[in-house]
Amino acid sequence: QVKLPKDKQPFSLFMTLKNGLDEMVETLVEKATNITFRAGTKVMDLSRAEEGWRLTLNDGSFINADAVISATPAKISAHLIEQTSPKVASLLNRIRYVSTATVSIAYKKEGFPHSLDGFGFVVPKKEGKRILACTWTSSKFPERVPEKHVMLRCFVGGAMREELAELDEGAIATMVREELLGLMGIDCEPVFLKVFKYKKSNVQYQVGHASLIKSIREELQSFPGFFVTGSAYTGIGIPDCIRDGMNAAKEAIEFLANKTNT
Ligand SMILES: Cc1cc2nc3c(=O)[nH]c(=O)nc-3n(C[C@H](O)[C@H](O)[C@H](O)COP(=O)(O)OP(=O)(O)OC[C@H]3O[C@@H](n4cnc5c(N)ncnc54)[C@H](O)[C@@H]3O)c2cc1C
Numbered sequence: 001q002v003k004l005p006k007d008k009q010p011f012s013l014f015m016t017l018k019n020g021l022d023e024m025v026e027t028l029v030e031k032a033t034n035i036t037f038r039a040g041t042k043v044m045d046l047s048r049a050e051e052g053w054r055l056t057l058n059d060g061s062f063i064n065a066d067a068v069i070s071a072t073p074a075k076i077s078a079h080l081i082e083q084t085s086p087k088v089a090s091l092l093n094r095i096r097y098v099s100t101a102t103v104s105i106a107y108k109k110e111g112f113p114h115s116l117d118g119f120g121f122v123v124p125k126k127e128g129k130r131i132l133a134c135t136w137t138s139s140k141f142p143e144r145v146p147e148k149h150v151m152l153r154c155f156v157g158g159a160m161r162e163e164l165a166e167l168d169e170g171a172i173a174t175m176v177r178e179e180l181l182g183l184m185g186i187d188c189e190p191v192f193l194k195v196f197k198y199k200k201s202n203v204q205y206q207v208g209h210a211s212l213i214k215s216i217r218e219e220l221q222s223f224p225g226f227f228v229t230g231s232a233y234t235g236i237g238i239p240d241c242i243r244d245g246m247n248a249a250k251e252a253i254e255f256l257a258n259k260t261n262t
Contacts, residue, residue: 014119014140021238043072046080052225066259067225067252071245073097074203074232081226088219094212095232097200100157101165103176104137106192109148114184116150123183125160131179132158149191154180159204169195203232225259227252 017023029037038057045056046068055063070077078092120135132155138145145151154176157165164175172195180186206212213233220226229248231241 016141018143024238043080046070046084046226048084048223065225067227067255069227069229069245069248069252071228071230071248073201073230074228077228077232081223084226085219085223088216088223091212091216091219092228092232095209096159096204096206098157098159098202098204099162099165099197099199100132100155100202101172101195101197103154103156103173104151104192104194104196105154105176105180105190106145106149106151107186107188107190109150111188112150113186113188120152121183129179129183130161130164130175131156131183132161134180134183151192152180158202165197166199169197172197203236205236225252225255 042058043055044058047054047056049064052064052066053068055065055068057063070080072080074092074095075097078089081092082089116136116139118136119140120133122133123129123131134155135153137151137153138149156172156176157163164172167175173193177186177190216228216233220228227248229241229244234240234244
């Protein structure tokens with residue numbers, strides 16, 4: 001096997017940020033010094049103003065904007081645009097969201113009954129198991145786990161077994177431990193276990209999604225200055241969201257440039 005020089009080696013299959021995904025948001029906020037962020041503030045209402053748009057925030061204040069890019073989940077964007085266009089709202093509301101949960105679970109390495117010589121597994125539906133997949137976090141991202149420990153992350157729910165992700169945290173934890181016993185023979189006590197629930201937070205594209213998005217974009221032509229972006233539209237992964245966000249920003253800049261020129 002030929003060993004490639006370091007700068008010619010292909011990217012790793014798995015990439016993340018060393019200090020966790022928070023780092024991306026924190027860096028963005030730090031670098032974007034000419035942007036005002038209103039963290040913890042919700043947009044409650046959006047209406048057309050004489051020149052552009054008027055947003056009502058949950059602290060009772062207003063923002064008048066020439067253009068709005070709504071990067072909220074589709075159902076929130078639907079709620080915001082409903083007054084202006086019930087048709088766009090009803091199209092946005094057709095984008096389905098499902099509930100999922102993850103369980104992060106750590107054990108002492110000593111005496112752990114599995115070699116974890118891989119990155120994890122996904123479970124085909126026909127197996128009838130109550131977990132969708134399991135990532136072996138300590139094999140995939142070793143720097144995330146203290147040396148003498150191993151860590152797994154199991155995924156529950158999704159389009160096929162949504163109800164499992166909506167169980168209470170204790171029931172999800174017990175269920176995952178039962179499945180790990182059956183699938184991997186893990187019978188030891190975890191030193192750490194945390195359930196994270198994502199209620200109706202994962203977008204689930206349906207057959208016909210591309211034409212639905214096309215219709216939304218066409219309808220939005222009648223409401224210049226209002227743009228939507230995020231995982232609901234052209235891809236779910238973080239790189240997809242970044243690409244879609246950049247496209248929305250470009251469209252908004254073009255719109256503003258044309259507005260200034262007319
Ligand atoms: C468990 C899990 C694991 C994943 N793993 C990966 C992975 O390994 N790789 C990958 O690429 N992707 C992964 N994804 C997918 C990816 O993280 C998401 O698809 C993506 O983060 C969604 O981004 P978004 O901007 O569309 O939505 P969100 O991140 O949900 O952003 C929507 C924002 O809108 C805000 N908001 C809501 N209502 C209002 C309002 N009224 N006013 C103002 N703001 C509002 C919310 O606070 C939120 O900040 C994973 C997702 C999950 C749940």
